[in-house]
Amino acid sequence: MKRTYGALAAAAIALAATPAFAQIKIGSAGPMTGQYAAFGEQLRRGATMAVEEINAAGGVNGQKLELLIGDDACDPKQATAVANKMVSDKVVFVAGHFCSGSSIPASDIYKEAKILQITPASTNPKLTDDAAAKGNTTVFRTCGRDDVQGATVGAYILKNNKGAKVAVLHDKSPYGKGVADETKKAINAGGLKETMYEAYNDTDKDFTALINKMKQAKIDIIVLGGYHTAAALMIKQAREQGLAAKMMGFDSLETAEFAQLGGAATDGVLMSFPPKAEDDPKNAALVKKFRDAKYNPEGYTLFSYAAVKAWAEAAKKAGSTDAAKIAAALRGGKYDSAVGVLEFDQKGDIKNPVYDIYLWKDGKSAPIKK
Numbered sequence: 522m523k524r525t526y527g528a529l530a531a532a533a534i535a536l537a538a539t540p541a542f543a544q545i546k547i548g549s550a551g552p553m554t555g556q557y558a559a560f561g562e563q564l565r566r567g568a569t570m571a572v573e574e575i576n577a578a579g580g581v582n583g584q585k586l587e588l589l590i591g592d593d594a595c596d597p598k599q600a601t602a603v604a605n606k607m608v609s610d611k612v613v614f615v616a617g618h619f620c621s622g623s624s625i626p627a628s629d630i631y632k633e634a635k636i637l638q639i640t641p642a643s644t645n646p647k648l649t650d651d652a653a654a655k656g657n658t659t660v661f662r663t664c665g666r667d668d669v670q671g672a673t674v675g676a677y678i679l680k681n682n683k684g685a686k687v688a689v690l691h692d693k694s695p696y697g698k699g700v701a702d703e704t705k706k707a708i709n710a711g712g713l714k715e716t717m718y719e720a721y722n723d724t725d726k727d728f729t730a731l732i733n734k735m736k737q738a739k740i741d742i743i744v745l746g747g748y749h750t751a752a753a754l755m756i757k758q759a760r761e762q763g764l765a766a767k768m769m770g771f772d773s774l775e776t777a778e779f780a781q782l783g784g785a786a787t788d789g790v791l792m793s794f795p796p797k798a799e800d801d802p803k804n805a806a807l808v809k810k811f812r813d814a815k816y817n818p819e820g821y822t823l824f825s826y827a828a829v830k831a832w833a834e835a836a837k838k839a840g841s842t843d844a845a846k847i848a849a850a851l852r853g854g855k856y857d858s859a860v861g862v863l864e865f866d867q868k869g870d871i872k873n874p875v876y877d878i879y880l881w882k883d884g885k886s887a888p889i890k891k
């Protein structure tokens with residue numbers, strides 16, 4: 522990924538869904554540009570729809586919402602620039618970020634400014650674990666954690682691929698390395714030692730050397746801790762170069778762009794992801810609203826929507842936009858959301874998170890039979 526540090530132009534805040542009479546500013550932050558922009562779009566679309574619905578119903582405590590969009594390009598430096606801009610713009614709540622490597626540094630800035638943060642998609646355990654250790658009680662997530670995700674993938678490998686030669690790969694990011702290491706931990710605990718453990722760069726375009734190394738090691742399964750762009754290139758090149766190993770990825774593959782980039786080579790790729798909210802019949806009317814607007818609410822779209830809705834409900838319950846009061850309301854209640862009933866523990870994690878295993882075929886992912 523190309524990094525732009527000088528002007529940090531991509532970190533500028535753009536306005537969206539901003540009625541002139543808005544009185545409460547909230548934010549949505551993620552990679553609106555760069556190679557992970559498909560996920561930034563998911564977060565923006567979800568938050569925008571939620572704000573539109575909340576405002577149409579009268580707003581929060583009699584005040585309308587204004588949504589500010591922050592583009593961090595999944596870069597930690599740009600994430601801190603976005604967070605500081607949110608502070609200067611007097612935002613009271615941020616639904617974001619997407620990448621764990623962005624959410625973690627941004628969370629310290631939000632804490633100091635007393636801004637409540639709910640990430641729809643950052644799964645690294647350190648986000649909430651470290652926040653709790655620092656006394657930061659205003660960080661939450663509507664998604665699960667990588668220790669659960671890694672355990673799910675690890676259990677699948679142990680059950681279905683006994684004796685397999687496994688390559689555990691990661692892109693060095695807090696997310697990619699984190700989820701790869703959790704999977705490694707799970708298979709090791711089950712008695713399976715990985716054959717390879719290697720890192721790559723998320724900007725890599727040619728994986729020939731890594732593929733040759735896996736061919737020589739006769740790898741059966743590639744555990745890929747990283748994002749969809751590198752995963753698509755890697756599986757495509759692996760097939761072209763005669764490596765038939767099965768790829769197992771994680772939630773960061775859940776975008777149609779993965780299949781668009783990797784083509785037919787993505788058929789057979791497995792990944793973990795929560796039960797798809799867009800397939801839940803109770804969300805049919807909501808999904809139709811998105812699709813009528815020419816957008817398919819895939820991936821983390823409805824997790825972003827749910828984050829904004831949960832914050833708004835908690836703000837009404839607390840009768841305030843004060844971060845500490847809303848945090849107490851979130852921990853003290855259950856919120857029926859588009860992604861299921863949200864109940865938060867003391868760290869701000871959702872209770873009882875679930876991940877399923879999905880199979881990619883013909884450009885789409887579907888859960889495999891348990």
